Amino acid sequence: MTLLSVEGLSIRTADGHTLVRDFALDVNPGEIVGIVGESGSGKTMTALSLLGLLPAGVSVACGDASLSGRPFLRDGRVCERPNATMIFQNPTAALNPTMKIEAQLIRLLTFLGKRRGTGRRGRRARAEALLESVGIHEPRAVLRRYPHQLSGGMNQRVMVAMAVAAEPSLLIADEPTTGLDVTVQAQILELIRSTVASRGIGVLFVSHDMGVIAQTCRRVAVMYHGELREFADVDDVFHAPRDAYTEELLASTLEQPSER
């Protein structure tokens, strides 16, 4: 069964500009689906709109969306909170700078515990286990630190840990490796892939990088100026593009070094 289904999504500003027009896409469980486009294409607005995180003055004009068959967006109005979480481009800025990692995780687990009945004693152990599950080898040391004392890659691992703590069925990743070093990026992409494989969740992966898309996603939506230009398997998009803009995007992809 389809995990996420989005249809006829349009996003507008208060002064009448259309940022996204008639967008549609679906994600299956255990699948990573990409949205690729350049700045201003509307890819981030699309991702934010699904979680009700649009900035002030921007709103969903119309569209329907459902997660696991339950509608959460009906005719442009949010009717339910979807079981989805999100990670962002700048992990260090996404974390609270005044709190140690431990306090942030415990607070999150306490919040989640209200719904799930996790005991207070179990939360510290759960926090450690969560960090271990995202490939952090010394969770105790990381728990004691503030975000600014950790690298961007480490903070993004912490973000992934917090995102999966809620046991979402969908993870939205908005440029999760942009700004990270390329060697760190490779490790975070692997973490996202292994998280999908072990938890069977779906991922909506927003990126401007064709290499990242090619190696991470099964299907990809190409956006340009708020319009969905193409939505297909990555193999088709990269080897048989149907849209002129997709062709330009592929042509501009810089040559890769041949040595592997």
Add this chain to the structure above:
Amino acid sequence: MDLVLDDIGVVYRRGGYETRAVRGVSLHIRKGETLAIVGESGSGKTTIAKVAAGLQKATSGSLAWRSTPYGAPEGARGTGSRRVQMVFQHPVQSLDPLWRIRRAVQEPLWHGGASRREADARAAELITQVGLDPSVLDRYPRQISGGQAQRVAIARALIAKPEIVILDEPTASLDQTVRARILTLLAELQAGTGVGYLMITHDISSVRRLATRIAVMYHGLIVESGPASAVLDAPRHPYTRALIAAVPIADPRVPWNGAEHVARHRAGILAQAPCPVESSPCRDHGTGLHQVGSEHLVACTAAA
């Protein structure tokens, strides 16, 4: 050898801590060629760019322009600095928001005593050369796009006919299609003017179309340098190999496992002894560079 940096060291001191950002880096740039310095955050590449531009004092070592010393360590900007210009990573932020584009582009000419008519003519000429309409000269930075702003910054850097332009991550903040056009423009301008580029980048995949030579920096040291084709196609240092292997291949049919490569190369670095980066003698003192090919140097005794 037009611009020569010899045994440059830079130490930042803050709050009782010392950070050795650059540790004994030597390099040279000739007119008409592009030297790309590739490295990740914290490798010291931007510090090297600032030293070369005369914007930052080196703690040790010397700079010379055609055998005439300038810049570090006293910080006196001498004959060299006018011949060296710089293009920054964030094009819009590098332009004064209160100045029209015309004034920003002409500014380097004022120091040379150009007349207003000469400056106007030259600004129009340069703005056309970088592929913009002369009407852009009357606008303010906020009225142009990031790609246009980077073209303006390039025009500004070239107007006083420098011999070397330092490009600090010139395309990092630009969209992919714009990035490709800017790299093409830089190559055309180099062919036309014979200017030399010192290009700083974290993205090794972006240097192939512009770089003549590549120097790879890691923890303040150059760990590998050589002709671009040798470094990209036959990298010898474990870190260079990891850096190249970590770039996702933009083709879903080509299998890629960057994380595995990075882990394997890191393990390789640890297994090779003596090793220039991870073992303590190398981390503290470096091993010097060993020649492995024509102009191809590697700071790794195991690879050499």
